[in-house]
Amino acid sequence: MFHLNLGVHDDPTVHLTVLQLLYTYDFPTVIASASTALEILPVALELLFEDCVKACVKFLEAVPWSEEEEKRVLSLIPLLREEESKELLARVSPGEDDFYEEMLHGLIEKAMYSQPNMAFVKVFVAKLLRDFSSRESARRVLERAFDANLRIVKESLEQYSSPDFRGDHNETEAIQRLHLHTAMTNGRHLLWLVERMIELKVADLAVKQWSEQAAFTVDLQKAFRDDAWRNIVPGLPAVMLRCTCKLASAVAAGTILSSRQVRMKLVKDWLPVLISCKDNVSPMLPSHKTLYLELEETFLRIISTLPMSDAQVLLQQCLSFSTRNVEDCPHLVTAFNTWFRRASQPPQMENLG
Template sequence: VSSAIMFDAGILSCLECLEAMPWSEEEEEKVVSTLNQLDLQYSTAEVLQRVSLEPSTSENPDGIFLQLLEGILCAKDDRSRREMKSLLSVLLKGHLTHGDGSDGNGVNVNKVEINKEILYHICDKCINALLQHCMTATIVEDSGQDRGALMSEIAREADNLHWVVDILIDKKVCDEFVKLWADCSELTTLHSRIPVMYRYEISRITAQLCVAIGRGQVLVSKNLRISLLETWLEALYEDFGWMKRACKTLDKKSMEDGLGQMILTLPLAQQQSLFLKWFDRFLNRGDDCPNIQRAFEVWWRRAFVRRYISEDRSQSQLALYNS
């Protein structure tokens, strides 16, 4: 109104009031939009300082993201670390606490893009830390180190890695991590040499990847899927009983469905080999082995029923042709 009637004192008073008052997020959008629409003779920069940075003072967002991520990884208070992980996940994924987060076309305008190199830098740090802790775990009985503290460190690093991989999956840039994890032969070797109570948290990463691949959230080549299973499937089987009992966050059904679906993406010969090995293990381990019976049934129909149907049809067609 003051602008429309060219009431300068009123304009200045309004700007001073806006600069001093707190804004809700809805009010913030309205203030910015209104000030940008008005052709004012007075600078609005001071009013808008709380929502904008000058180029000379702005910091590289990647540097801020890295600082936040590393801060969470190094946090000393576990409860605060969990809370901030949840918060940062929500913010990076663009999930809002108000509004629908959409631009009207179904596009989430609040989703934040983060340089994947930062995430992979964090992954490398977590894997290296896991290697160090697992090396220590192989000699823990002789070193006199606190077993409980070591178990806690391994669980912490595995949980950190699980969290970052979840972000990679959401950002649809997890394909490189599948190769990275499939190439962790040294970690796999150490994994087999340490007690299951220390290592089972690591297998959550493999389960997480199997679920993502089985759901089509991560698309990687056939050779890479085979390599991942060759490297980590045995460890996943060995740790499953402990994971099921000790991991409160483990979704057993999703993990079993994901693993089964992932195996079903492989050529039929590989499916047969993996399902027959699973069959023997399940008979001997029972509930301590993932139950991928549904996927086994699909393989059975692919390998026998549908093939026989195809052969019957071919024979019928041949009989008709000969007649």
């Protein structure tokens, strides 16, 4: 068999095909698949057959590639001139350093604001975050989204809690409803973000921020004392408490290692919100009761990690956890037993000397 040894391909039929194209120029008929273009291209380059090279590149620019074909394209790009490889390179190479994170951030935005299949999109984006984000890139994009949504929720509740009554009553009421709906929508987004941050072990800054919301928690308590939210966003208290419970549970479990100050402020600021919800949210659904109990237990576990002076103050605020039957609140009994057991111990500082 006749064999052209051009040093670029072992299959002589490919060389013969390229030689035929020198005479026929029938590129559309011959170059009909990515694999064919990839076989012909190196031979055309070796023979300096520019028109054939252009035809192969043009075809490769326009069609999808398999993963194996993409590897072959990448190996051939260095052999092409800059203007020839520009479009191929643009497909496989990000042009900016933050390209990767911008994609992840865009996916998170779509997950939160896509309609109507938001739940399905969130599940899929959560998988992408698990599979493709490094810990640091996940941290940056999730913190960015968390900051933005927390700011919206805070501003909405602040405006709801301090309304401007100078306008028409109906207009004011409509604006108030909008503030509550905005807080609820973005509160749900916050909960999803918190879950992702905990899952990827990047929630330490979120916990710190959540512990620094004294003004926000006051606005929440004001809102929950008002009856308007009941018919507009009845799920708002549960969403806010679920965010708190997720973060607090991660702290109590040691998944997030927070400083004493953060742990203390987390309980100090959010405990009144829990108490306000228990006092003002009725009727209490079974799911609410379970959530309240879980958060009570979690707060008490965190309190047990604090210095006794801090625990003393916070435990007194937890008396509202008590029930008609003492046996029904073992978590509260255990917390006070622990504090009094420690209080009865002789001071240890003298022994340290």
